[in-house]
Amino acid sequence: MAPTVPWPVLIARLSSWLVAGGAVLWSTVARRETGVVPVLVRLGPTFVKGGQLLSTRGDLLPPAFCARLARLTDRMEPMSAADVRRALATAYRGGRAWPFAEFDYTAVASGSIAGVYRARLRNGRPVAVKVRRPGLERLMLADFRLLGLMAGLGEHMPGLRGLPARRMIDQIGPAVLGQLDLAREAVMLERLRGNLGSMVRIPATVPAAAGEGVLVMEFLDELERFGPATFTAEQRRTIVRQILHAVYQMLFIDGLVHCDMHPGNLYLRPTGEVVLLDAGFVVELTPKVRKLFAQFFVNMALGRGEVCADIVLRSASSVPAGADLSAFRRELGQLVRDNHGRLAGQFRLAPFAARLFDLQRRHRITADPEFVFPLLSLLVLEGMINDFDVDVDFQKESIPTLFEALRS
Numbered sequence: 001m002a003p004t005v006p007w008p009v010l011i012a013r014l015s016s017w018l019v020a021g022g023a024v025l026w027s028t029v030a031r032r033e034t035g036v037v038p039v040l041v042r043l044g045p046t047f048v049k050g051g052q053l054l055s056t057r058g059d060l061l062p063p064a065f066c067a068r069l070a071r072l073t074d075r076m077e078p079m080s081a082a083d084v085r086r087a088l089a090t091a092y093r094g095g096r097a098w099p100f101a102e103f104d105y106t107a108v109a110s111g112s113i114a115g116v117y118r119a120r121l122r123n124g125r126p127v128a129v130k131v132r133r134p135g136l137e138r139l140m141l142a143d144f145r146l147l148g149l150m151a152g153l154g155e156h157m158p159g160l161r162g163l164p165a166r167r168m169i170d171q172i173g174p175a176v177l178g179q180l181d182l183a184r185e186a187v188m189l190e191r192l193r194g195n196l197g198s199m200v201r202i203p204a205t206v207p208a209a210a211g212e213g214v215l216v217m218e219f220l221d222e223l224e225r226f227g228p229a230t231f232t233a234e235q236r237r238t239i240v241r242q243i244l245h246a247v248y249q250m251l252f253i254d255g256l257v258h259c260d261m262h263p264g265n266l267y268l269r270p271t272g273e274v275v276l277l278d279a280g281f282v283v284e285l286t287p288k289v290r291k292l293f294a295q296f297f298v299n300m301a302l303g304r305g306e307v308c309a310d311i312v313l314r315s316a317s318s319v320p321a322g323a324d325l326s327a328f329r330r331e332l333g334q335l336v337r338d339n340h341g342r343l344a345g346q347f348r349l350a351p352f353a354a355r356l357f358d359l360q361r362r363h364r365i366t367a368d369p370e371f372v373f374p375l376l377s378l379l380v381l382e383g384m385i386n387d388f389d390v391d392v393d394f395q396k397e398s399i400p401t402l403f404e405a406l407r408s
């Protein structure tokens, strides 16, 4: 998967793992605090991002563990001005013109992989500049190489054999490493904007000003946290509808899905305009999966549980040889029927997904990330929309888009 990483880098990285592990062990003994979260934070962005993604994989890991991982936050200390300058110097080296008339080195926001800064182009246009932290690429590639080696060893050790370590790494690796690539992120942002621009506002990129590890986009001001705030009931209904239609368009028609629609990436402007940011985690569904996704939703709405079970099996990335498929079908059928009875506006995805994942985990049927990540993007959104307190019928709103998808 990853390009080769030199041995000295691997060894250096392994020693920092040990130091981080030792420090956490020490604080555990000294302060009697334990927990997986501080260990992951100490280990750096690979583990923070990886932990966040794994927190959503109820089909692979027990729910209590997922809940602990979900507490990982991505907000970090800002980069030092020297680091920002270093990253920018690399991006605009080799005779490339410096595109900014002004650059504010105080971060607007800082995540584990990049920081966002405010600047002004030479033509006076205000822009948001997303700058990748310097030196991360080497470090994160080394982490995944080491994790791969360890998972390989683990598979030969008694007691560890049953763990899905290898599968977990293969499944989250591409999503985590993909976030390092800001050129890809810029392309994804533009593609999303092309697809969804009439429903939600997505910042336009400025490719001419971009550089290696630097993404430049239009600055959108007055971003307010997503919440009902001061909107009238009518405005709230419009907002929620717009978001839902954008989501259904991504899932069922375009197959290009923003999988990270949490409140740090979805904002409202005072006018009620919905703003979607951060295309760092966008999944492109294959036509096959997109179709399966639409069929799953339609059949769920129709209460056809066994058909839904077949769809999950067809989309699974691994089904063990001895799996009791008829039991799986029966139980999933039951789950769908249970929810079918209370469809009208009362369906809640979160408990449904929790039961679906529990079922998959018990039968050791691993979902394909292409299938599961988009589903999870809906979960976050559902929570936010419920906070909005709008009595919107998810199922009903999806039907026109679903029909369009299945007709094509």
Ligand SMILES: Nc1ncnc2c1ncn2[C@@H]1O[C@H](COP(=O)(O)OP(=O)(O)O)[C@@H](O)[C@H]1O
Pocket (backbone or CB within 6 Å): 108, 109, 110, 111, 112, 113, 114, 115, 116, 128, 130, 203, 217, 218, 219, 220, 221, 223, 264, 265, 277, 278, 279, 280
């Ligand atoms: N185009 C923009 N205009 C204004 N603010 C922005 C813009 N892009 C990002 N931001 C701000 O920076 C924050 C982090 O940006 P984001 O792309 O989500 O980075 P990360 O990958 O670290 O989550 C956003 O939550 C928002 O507050």
Ligand SMILES: [Mg+2]
Pocket (backbone or CB within 6 Å): 264, 265, 278
């Ligand atoms: Mg973000």
